Amino acid sequence: MDLIERANKEAVRRMLAGDPVLVDVIPAEQAIPTLGERMILHAGPPIDWARMCGPMRGAVTGVACFEGWTANLEAAAEQAAAGAFALHPNHHFDAVGPMTGITTRSQPVMVVENRAFGNRAYCTINEGLGKVMRFGGNDEEVLNRLRWLRDDFGPAMGAALREMGGIPLKSLVARGLTMGDEMHQRNVACSGLTLRHLAPALARVTQDRDALARALAFIGGNDQFFLNIAMALGKAIMDPVRGIEGSSVVTAMARNGTDFGIRVSGTGDTWFTAPVEMPEGLYFPGFSAADANPDMGDSTIVETIGLGGFAMGAAPAVAGFVGAGAASEAGNFTRTMAEITLGENPEWTIPALDYFGVPTGIDIRLVVETGLAPTINTGIAHKEPGIGQVGAGVVRAPLACFREALLAFAETLGVL
């Protein structure tokens, strides 16, 4: 018992000590030298092509075309089925990706450095809403946007960040929370704050006025621009918490559209998985729950650090949007998540909850004991490849993987 308490104290200390700074944008193969040809990183725990859901298959085939590994989507699908691509989780390469989470060598990735611990985490640039690769989109429009991000926007943003010495993210998130963001479903404030920081440096490093205007408009027109930054930030904060002997703190939650997986500090890098659940939410006109793909993406790293569904109280608007109930009940989500966490973040506070700090450090023991599964705010992809986002909602992490993790954790301590 003492060992667990000490280990968890250390885990929470490391989480709160994290000092994430957005420092650069570089090609993925530069950030992750082992990311080679015909290698595709995806969201969630490990999965092979045969078990992949529709939108993730759509993204795999799309990115194979984007990387020039195949001529068209059909060929890509055949090759994928034949095992021509090495498929790995982002999490195994210091990376995270939203929804399908597809990351390949030539895509630009944002670099978040945790200056307290020296580690780095990576995430691709958010493509915007609608038909995009993270929701399984893979047509020319989607691929052209990825090319622009790779050739123009990514290098420019990287240069700007290097020029300005990076953007400290901890205080930016703190301000975002006071402005109605929870950093998963809603990133309006943080995206705007990022643009405010980035704009002068972007102007200094971009010669072409039209290119500058397009870059600024891209950020300004994407309410979810900050999501991918928040995800890299989450990964950068949680990685130093991995592998603390005796700690029952969750270090990652991630979904591949088929399985939901968690990792726990005291059980190292083992994934504990269970079938993903269906989100409950609101759908874009013309779509319904019948079109929805089950829960997907590495974005639950945001909940892992106490944001997203855990910070719902900061974003009452989200509570209404995702059909989670009345806006006045938003705070209940946050308070309920405090039932399964070890502490509160003294810097990330929610004014409407009398500056209650976001619930920090998910303890698998508390999840199993209370039967309260982490609440996740999420986008909803169409279940078929190539269609994209159809809605947004709230989903629960499946309890089974927490139970499984707890048994394995107990085994590491010799109590089973």
Added chain:
Amino acid sequence: MSGLVINEVRRGFYLDSVALMRLSRGIAERDGVEEAALMMGTPANKRIMDDAGLLTATGQAAEGGDLVIGIRADSHARAKEVLQEALSELDKPAGHGGAAVQWRPRTTRAALKQAPDSNLALISVPGDFAAAEARKALRRGLHVMMFSDNVSLAAEVALKQEAKTLGRLVMGPDCGTAIINGVPLAFANAVPRGSVGLIGASGTGLQEVSCLIAQGGGGLSHAIGVGGRDLKEEVGGMTTLMALDALDADPGTKHIVLISKPPAAGVAARLLERIGASGKSFTICFIGASDLTLPANARSVDTLKAAAEDALGGVALGVGFDPVMMAARAPAGRGAVWGLFTGGTLCAEAQVIFQAAGQVVASNAPIPGASPLDPGGSGHQLIDLGADEFTRGRPHPMIDPTVRDDALVEALASSRVGVILLDVVVGFGAHADPAGHLAPVLTAHRRADGPVVIASVTGTDADPQGRTAQAAKLEAAGVMVAPTNADAATLALACLGCVPGRDPTNRSA
């Protein structure tokens, strides 16, 4: 079990057992419903529902953290309708329309964060989980009241030992009543503060004595429940002894009353030794116990009424109540007394009165000297309807008075029954209107030459149901209402011409 049963399972939907019991009753009361229950899907509860003919494969698949709704109705359509109503009851928000919904903590840990000054946890979860929750509360420095039953004796002993080391009180398990610092917990009544401290292994015993003390103008410092098994040899009276220490040290407590079934001999000896070491005065009411060797500062009484009178310094209760005169107004009874009690200790007290009057009495919960129940027998039968055999799969009759209906109707129709003896227990936690429930049943089934019906009301006028109002409803339905449960038993005997202390064969009528 002729009707159609449907089950619905709500995964991971938790409500505490008192809330569910009350809800179950509301649902079961609806037209066309034969039986209904809402329970957490623990193995024990599922067995209960199965036994009650309320479990289908759907409910069988539920786990401990899932809520199972079982409804048996006269048609499938009706069952489904009522299920929908039950579900909407569950979903009905607790708060006021439009106002922000109050957040309720789901764990002791979170509750303590919200109310860090708390010093007591009331635990009412399924028995399988109760000991674990109690332990968590103790380790967070809280005293514990365990309303839950079905906790193993070994778990009770371990908990109480741990509590003793921590200097915390474990009231229970199966502790139905306590009043701490004037705060009523679980089944309790609104009684004034005062200088009498109660310690009781019996819930209705505590309720009757506290209400009678209030009736006699006194008040309570605290009423501490200890749970039905505390005075067994295995538990050794650990909580009772700690409660004695606490009340002995409490400057607000001048006199202490101990209420229980007869304790194990070794435990009784330890208790009396501890009492002898106190500078305060004591009333001992071990219902049905024979001779005790008491220390000088303690007096022993046989009934709850006598316990209250002694605690009040000799004030007589029920002055003006004359059972013989009252009995003379009632048609002379023939046959036996059937007592249908919702309170176990009230049933025991009635047995004491009957025995003192030289009457042979049978009961499903016999006190020493009473005989076990003989369903075909023609003698007096005093039945505790709160005993396990009646509450399996159903709420306690203090919450759900319908449990008594069938027996009451049978008694009203029986030519063997001369007098029906009832208790009506009100207060916090009890049914909202038990007398209002009884009255129409009595009116509908009463025969002109049928049994006399006698009752008493355990409660105070400060209770939500109001003692006087409840008594008035009973009287309007033709019930003779006695001022105390003991008086009601005496009146029952008087109606049959068996006045206490006299030879029952010497009928005055």
